[in-house]
Amino acid sequence: MKALIYSVPGETEVREVPDAVIQEPTDAIVDVIATSICGSDLHVVSGDLVPDTGFILGHEMVGRIRELGSAVKNFSVGDRVTVSPAPYCGVCASCRRGNYAHCQFGGVYGCGETYGGFAGSHAERLRIPFAARDMIRVPDHVSDESALAISDALTTGAGGVTKAVTQQGRTIAVFGCGPVGLSAIHYATIWKPAKLIAIDLVPERLEIARQMGATDVISAADPREELQRITGGVGVDAAIDCAGVEATFQAAIDSLAPEGFLSIIGIPHKPVSFDIAGALRNGLNLWTGLADVGPAQTIMDYIADGLLNPDAIFNHETTLDEAPALIKTLMTSRDHGIVKAVIRP
Incomplete structure (x- = not known):
């Protein structure tokens, strides 16, 4: 099968590799209909995220089941499915606490041995471990793009919102409108925010962002003054930082009302400073973490019921053979105009 390999820092290539095969009775093999490039894939290729090389990239996927292990009874060959980016066993101590992102036997697809050694989704086929639990059936009327969003961008954005927003009718600010930020905005509409x-x-x-539910937009390197104007000087109840840079982190902290919540889901390239004394004075709440894959089925239900439609974040489509050039473009250009690309293996 063809697969996109992270070869050395800064470089990827499409190679012929051995077919994905069943290794455990709990596995499934899926023919990949669509996959996509995540910002964290770019972090991997840049050499910033993991030390290992030579593995298949990708952790976002929608596909059709080709083969099932003998223990997988709740799916059928031919079902269209998606998966979370982080396979998890469901039975270890971390999973029993609902802490799926830190499963003792899990990891992340397409991130090398550092994250469990699971081959990635940028390939013609993908092995799904723990398939009976981790796969999510895609209803016929749900698009490939919407199902693909559940694999990471929408799940990650939803996790950040859920941690920061405690009730309906709140004022929410999302810093950074890449795929995860746009997904956070879209999911936040479920909470019926005031702003x-x-x-x-x-x-x-x-x-x-407006199409996906934003009531107000700010285009400014320093949005603090405009945020104060929009909120009447009160500040926001919840902020979600999806950019992962010093400037957005500081602006997000400063924008919070007393007792406000900040979720950090953007991956920073370097450390940021933190005025803990100021946070203490205002009773601020800070959360950061990996995507919460537990609610993925709930998110699929929202999409199936018409409450969410994340298709708008996908504005480019390409083939697996063209993926190395696309990754180069995403890593080196600021004017590419691509929000999120669909790759069709």
Whole structure:
């Protein structure tokens, strides 16, 4: 089968590799219909995230079941499915506490031995461990793109929102309107916010943010003054930092009302400073972490029922053979205009 390999820092290539095969009775083999490039894939390829190389990239996927292990009874060959980016066993101590992102036997697809050694989704086929639990059936009327969003962007954005938003009718600010930020904005509409504010410097992304539910948009390197104006000087109840840079982190902290919540789900390239004394004075709440894969089925139900439609974040489509050039473009250009690309193996 063909697969996209992370070969050395800064470089990827498409190679012929051995077919994905059943290794355990709990496995499934899926023909990949669509996969996509995540920002964390770019972190991997840059050499910032993992030390290992030579593995198949990718952790976002929708596909059709080709083969099932003998223990997988709740799916059939031919079912269209998606998966969470982080396979988890469901029975270890971490999973029993609901802490699926830190499963003792899990990891992340397409991130090398550092994250469990699971081959990635940028391939013609993918082995799914713990398939009976981890796969999510895709209803016929749900698009490949919407199912693909559940694999990471929408699940991650939803996790950040859920940690920061404690009740309906709150004022929410999302810093950074990449795929995860746009997904956070879209999922936040479930909470019926009083204000849902999108912050980014790219006009096209702010327009998509409006389509996905933002009530206000801010295009400014320093949005603090405008946030104060929009909130009447009160500040926001919840902020979600999806950019992972010093400037957005500081602006997000400063924008919070007393007792406000900040979720950090953007991956920073370098450490950021933190005024803990100021946070203590205002009773601020700070959370950071990996995607919460537990609610993925609930998110699929929202999409199936028409409450969410994340298709708008996908504005480019390509083939597996063209993926190395696309990754180069995403890593080196700021003017590519791509929000999120669908790859069709």
